[in-house]
Amino acid sequence: MATATAVAPATSRVAGVRQNKKRYGGLRPWLFALPALAVYATFLVYPAATSLFFSFTDWDGLSPTYNIVGLANYTAMAQDPVVIQALLNNLIWTVVTIVVPVLIGLTLAILLNGKVRGKTPLRLLFYTPCVLPLVSIASIWGWLYNPDSGVINETLRAVGLGDLAQPWLGQDSTALWAVMVPAIWLRVGFPMLLYLAALQGIPAELYEAATVDGASRSQQLWFITLPSLRQAHYIVIALSLIDSFKVFDMIYAMTYGGPGTATQVMGTWMYANVFQYYQAGYGTAIAVVITVIAIAVSIPYVLSQTKEHA
Amino acid sequence: MTRSTWTRRGFLGLSAAAAVAGTAACTGTGTAPSGGTAASSGPASNNLRLFTYEDDTTIGLLKDLVAKFDSQNGTTTRVDSLPGSGAAVYPDKLRAELLGGSGPDIWRIWGGQIGAPFAKAKQAMDLSPYYSKFGWDSRLNSNAIDGMTFDGVKAGAPFVANAIGGWYSKAAFSKAGISAPPKTYAELEEANTKLVAAGITPCTLGGKYGWDIMRLFEYLLETSAGPDLHDKLLTGAESWDRPEVVTAFTNFKKWQDSKWLPNGALGLDPSDVETDYVSGKAAYTLTGTWTEAAGIQAAKKSSSDFGTFLLPTDQTPARHSGFVEGYMISSKSGNPDKAAALIDHILQPDSQKALSITASTVTGAEPDKSKLPLSYEWSEISKTSPFYTIQDQAFPKKQADQYFSVQSDVLQGKMSPADAAKQMQTVAAGLPKS
Numbered sequence: 001m002a003t004a005t006a007v008a009p010a011t012s013r014v015a016g017v018r019q020n021k022k023r024y025g026g027l028r029p030w031l032f033a034l035p036a037l038a039v040y041a042t043f044l045v046y047p048a049a050t051s052l053f054f055s056f057t058d059w060d061g062l063s064p065t066y067n068i069v070g071l072a073n074y075t076a077m078a079q080d081p082v083v084i085q086a087l088l089n090n091l092i093w094t095v096v097t098i099v100v101p102v103l104i105g106l107t108l109a110i111l112l113n114g115k116v117r118g119k120t121p122l123r124l125l126f127y128t129p130c131v132l133p134l135v136s137i138a139s140i141w142g143w144l145y146n147p148d149s150g151v152i153n154e155t156l157r158a159v160g161l162g163d164l165a166q167p168w169l170g171q172d173s174t175a176l177w178a179v180m181v182p183a184i185w186l187r188v189g190f191p192m193l194l195y196l197a198a199l200q201g202i203p204a205e206l207y208e209a210a211t212v213d214g215a216s217r218s219q220q221l222w223f224i225t226l227p228s229l230r231q232a233h234y235i236v237i238a239l240s241l242i243d244s245f246k247v248f249d250m251i252y253a254m255t256y257g258g259p260g261t262a263t264q265v266m267g268t269w270m271y272a273n274v275f276q277y278y279q280a281g282y283g284t285a286i287a288v289v290i291t292v293i294a295i296a297v298s299i300p301y302v303l304s305q306t307k308e309h310a
Numbered sequence: 311m312t313r314s315t316w317t318r319r320g321f322l323g324l325s326a327a328a329a330v331a332g333t334a335a336c337t338g339t340g341t342a343p344s345g346g347t348a349a350s351s352g353p354a355s356n357n358l359r360l361f362t363y364e365d366d367t368t369i370g371l372l373k374d375l376v377a378k379f380d381s382q383n384g385t386t387t388r389v390d391s392l393p394g395s396g397a398a399v400y401p402d403k404l405r406a407e408l409l410g411g412s413g414p415d416i417w418r419i420w421g422g423q424i425g426a427p428f429a430k431a432k433q434a435m436d437l438s439p440y441y442s443k444f445g446w447d448s449r450l451n452s453n454a455i456d457g458m459t460f461d462g463v464k465a466g467a468p469f470v471a472n473a474i475g476g477w478y479s480k481a482a483f484s485k486a487g488i489s490a491p492p493k494t495y496a497e498l499e500e501a502n503t504k505l506v507a508a509g510i511t512p513c514t515l516g517g518k519y520g521w522d523i524m525r526l527f528e529y530l531l532e533t534s535a536g537p538d539l540h541d542k543l544l545t546g547a548e549s550w551d552r553p554e555v556v557t558a559f560t561n562f563k564k565w566q567d568s569k570w571l572p573n574g575a576l577g578l579d580p581s582d583v584e585t586d587y588v589s590g591k592a593a594y595t596l597t598g599t600w601t602e603a604a605g606i607q608a609a610k611k612s613s614s615d616f617g618t619f620l621l622p623t624d625q626t627p628a629r630h631s632g633f634v635e636g637y638m639i640s641s642k643s644g645n646p647d648k649a650a651a652l653i654d655h656i657l658q659p660d661s662q663k664a665l666s667i668t669a670s671t672v673t674g675a676e677p678d679k680s681k682l683p684l685s686y687e688w689s690e691i692s693k694t695s696p697f698y699t700i701q702d703q704a705f706p707k708k709q710a711d712q713y714f715s716v717q718s719d720v721l722q723g724k725m726s727p728a729d730a731a732k733q734m735q736t737v738a739a740g741l742p743k744s
Binding site: 063142168175272277 | 574708716
């Protein structure tokens with residue numbers, strides 16, 4: 001009896017292990033994942049954890065020593081007027097550089113999906129800004145915006161609208177908006193490409209049936225095209241949202257956060273503190289906040305993708 | 311739930327975690343405090359790296375000089391340069407390199423508050439033994455040495471003591487009916503008025519990084535406050551909330567409102583506009599002697615078509631803005647002795663002349679009057695005109711940026727001169743006690 005009772009749990013354990021192995025795949029999947037995990041851990045997880053640690057210190061970014069200051073860097077952020085301004089600028093940037101490129105990209109995709117002459121070169125033309133180096137774009141647009149000799153003001157003067165000529169990058173009221181224009185220009189191609197791919201997946205029979213039923217073009221757009229692009233909308237908006245909140249390079253290259261602090265965003269303000277003000281502890285605290293926000297906005301996307309593949 | 315489904319989900323979960331970590335890494339510093347070792351780590355390495363910000367007009371000269379040193383000393387020295395943005399970007403790159411463990415053995419740097427953090431963090435070594443060994447104390451300008459001495463530690467060897475003055479086009483002045491450079495502040499304002507009437511932008515400066523247009527404000531402050539008070543303001547020993555500072559901000563705004571500065575000056579990149587006085591788009595700029603070789607002569611123009619003048623302050627002594635630049639050696643250099651020997655090689659009078667240094671701190675390396683006549687003029691002016699520390703070296707970077715922000719608000723009319731003076735006092739209150 002005793003033997004029987006001893007054997008039964010052992011058999012049960014073995015069966016459980018086998019069941020778990022069958023269910024989870026045993027060690028083999030982990031062995032395959034190990035190289036990638038090692039890379040992630042070394043180059044991503046470790047630096048991220050290090051950054052988190054330094055956000056609780058007063059490290060200046062150069063000295064070999066530092067003090068632990070607890071949450072002081074985080075409480076200081078609440079009293080930093082530039083952080084408030086940077087957050088507001090991030091919000092404006094995010095809304096504008098998502099909504100406008102997505103709308104333009106969708107419109108272009110719909111137009112270029114039909115029977116259009118020169119479709120291929122046009123697609124290439126609209127997508128080209130996406131592959132240009134950001135610093136080149138910033139330099140080109142910096143020249144376009146030159147108050148005296150830039151093409152934008154020259155054109156305005158040439159057509160009798162000289163009163164509208166502005167020092168676009170040299171005043172608080174226009175600087176952020178002026179930087180957003182090239183950002184929109186370069187980001188239109190990405191949603192256009194995704195929407196084009198999605199549009200080509202919509203069965204032509206749906207449009208044929210709708211036409212037979214007497215649906216107008218706008219009704220077809222509203223009741224067939226847009227609902228069929230639901231998944232593409234989700235991907236485009238989620239990826240654009242994450243990308244927008246991490247904005248740094250365009251502002252750094254075009255205005256350096258100025259005039260004054262008018263175009264500072266969280267990324268540039270973090271950089272200023274870590275690399276220029278020798279306040280690495282405070283700067284990494286800003287980086288942690290950016291990270292937390294970026295994670296928060298990416299969770300719905302990751303969850304949706306996980307569900308989709310479940 | 312099938313096994314394969316779980317695996318895909320698990321993979322997605324891992325991807326999500328990686329994405330999260332990636333985001334964190336992208337926004338963090340990702341560096342350890344120890345920094346690591348210099349590129350030339352190892353005992354008495356003969357491999358050196360020198361980091362500088364020479365532009366295309368002078369980097370070749372430096373590389374030639376370094377190659378000569380290498381051939382005589384059995385070293386291999388790599389010279390890297392990051393020209394273009396002045397003190398706005400170069401120190402950041404240097405700092406990142408030092409912390410990343412691939413820092414240079416020798417680097418060029420500005421004095422004052424720009425070089426100070428590297429010395430205070432002991433990334434730069436104390437050069438006192440080499441001052442003794444090579445006799446730099448007696449060969450280099452003592453004021454310049456002070457500019458690279460931090461908390462009593464000689465952390466740098468200065469080779470340039472630059473002076474900021476007015477550099478003008480004789481053709482532009484002539485077209486506006488100006489016969490000679492201004493001798494008083496009133497004459498300078500009068501010249502500006504004549505230039506505007508002649509359709510010429512008087513003074514070309516760009517405010518993108520703050521430091522260029524600052525040269526105008528610091529001049530106006532020297533003019534209204536005088537040498538003694540100006541120096542005390544820079545150290546926080548006197549309050550900025552005073553009439554002299556209000557006058558300086560009022561004049562600063564006047565320069566823009568009167569169109570004495572380029573349209574939209576605040577958004578212009580200094581590197582795009584500094585040589586506008588050479589190309590004929592403006593009459594003059596406020597800059598240093600490097601502009602003769604890098605601006606005038608690089609544009610294939612003759613120095614005789616241009617002139618330079620000490621900005622008139624109506625004060626005694628008549629001072630000018632100035633700053634020093636020099637070389638530091640990494641405390642982690644694999645061969646500091648060879649690095650110091652290379653610096654000494656660069657500090658030889660013949661080397662300084664070969665490098666076309668227009669404001670050398672080295673005795674016997676004054677600019678050649680026949681080749682650089684305007685720079686030579688400045689070497690004479692500097693003998694009688696003392697300098698005050700240029701303000702972006704007088705303030706730590708954080709306070710300097712706050713100061714630039716106040717200037718920006720004044721020029722845009724968002725802040726009155728009186729409020730700007732009050733705000734500057736708040737900025738000055740945050741200056742480190744040391």
